[in-house]
Amino acid sequence: MNIYSIAKPLLFQLDAEKAHDLTLTSLRFAEKAGLLSLYPSAPKCQPKTVMGIEFPNAVGLAAGLDKNGVVIDGMAALGFGFIEIGTVTPRPQPGNPKPRLFRVKQAQGIINRFGFNNLGVDQLIRNVQAAKYRGVLGINIGKNFDTPNERAVDDYLIGLRKVYPYATYITVNISSPNTKNLRQLQEKEALDALLATLKAEQKILADQHGKYVPIALKIAPDLDAQQIIEIADLLKQHAFDGVIATNTTLDREAVKGMLHAEEAGGLSGAPVRQKSTQVIQQLSQQLAGELPIIGVGGILSGADAAEKISAGASLVQLYSGLIYRGPQLVHEVCRSLG
Secondary structure, three states: OOHHHHHHHHHOOOOHHHHHHHHHHHHHHHHHOOOHHHOOOOOOOOOEEEOOEEEOOOEEEOOOOOOOOOOHHHHHOOOOOEEEEEEEOOOOEOOOOOOOEEEEHHHOEEEEOOOOOEOOHHHHHHHHHHOOOOOEEEEEEOOOOOOOHHHHHHHHHHHHHHHOOOOOEEEEEOOOOOOOOHHHHHOHHHHHHHHHHHHHHHHHHHHHHOOOOOEEEEEOOOOOHHHHHHHHHHHHHOOOOEEEEOOOEOOOHHHOOOOOOOOOOEEEEHHHHHHHHHHHHHHHHHHOOOOOEEEEOOOOOHHHHHHHHHHOOOEEEEOHHHHHHOOHHHHHHHHHHO
């Protein structure tokens, strides 16, 4: 029996953020009660080596669902090949006022304007240390809302230095639409300076810790062709290790007229699938295999994931699809990718 098919109607009667919090609390309870071993193990899927890391399978948890790393073991039990936690900022911050999470049920979409609500990087590290999970762990770093863009690099350096010993790879998030002016860091001059500084620091940290931790950049779907070319060229120029495409969209064309469609924030789920896949295709052409792409955005079936791989992604990540389909989606995607 698919337990989520019973739980979903009940969860969908709750406020979206309350349902999100209840799900995390339930997973934590299951962890502590030793119930996770009862969940069916993931099907044997093809391992993949990407960014020099061996991933047990190509299906990952996208950042944003477990911002503070409180249910790492619970998420791992669902069969993911890798887990990405965060986005985390140097200092704790409450995020934007509630309500800030909305379901666009008609389109299987989610709108969020969380604003990097998190308990800060030090608490996230404590949670990572407390987890039993020893698999591939990505840590997604961002800047505090009150750090001006001209000093954003300072926040990313703090995050990079602190999480480096604990991460298998690190994601630099400059594409959330919910932190004022953050996406301006995707512009050529700002991005050039940021990537140069982070790569230089990565070399110092690799020497200091005796291990090389890859860094990926997470980008938005709301980019024109010229911006994608510029970003791809800068990623190659600075020898970045990977790129995650994409974050949420500000475009509302796919949900026009639907309940909650006009709420401010980033739209994810099925409505962003096509935009995300187009960005992956354009990136893939421009990168020409020089660095890998992790595809995320609107994966609600095995076929959706296969589409991302065909477009040029090496790995995929899930978030909104889990809300609409439940944990069975992890197994379905895993099987579809072989």
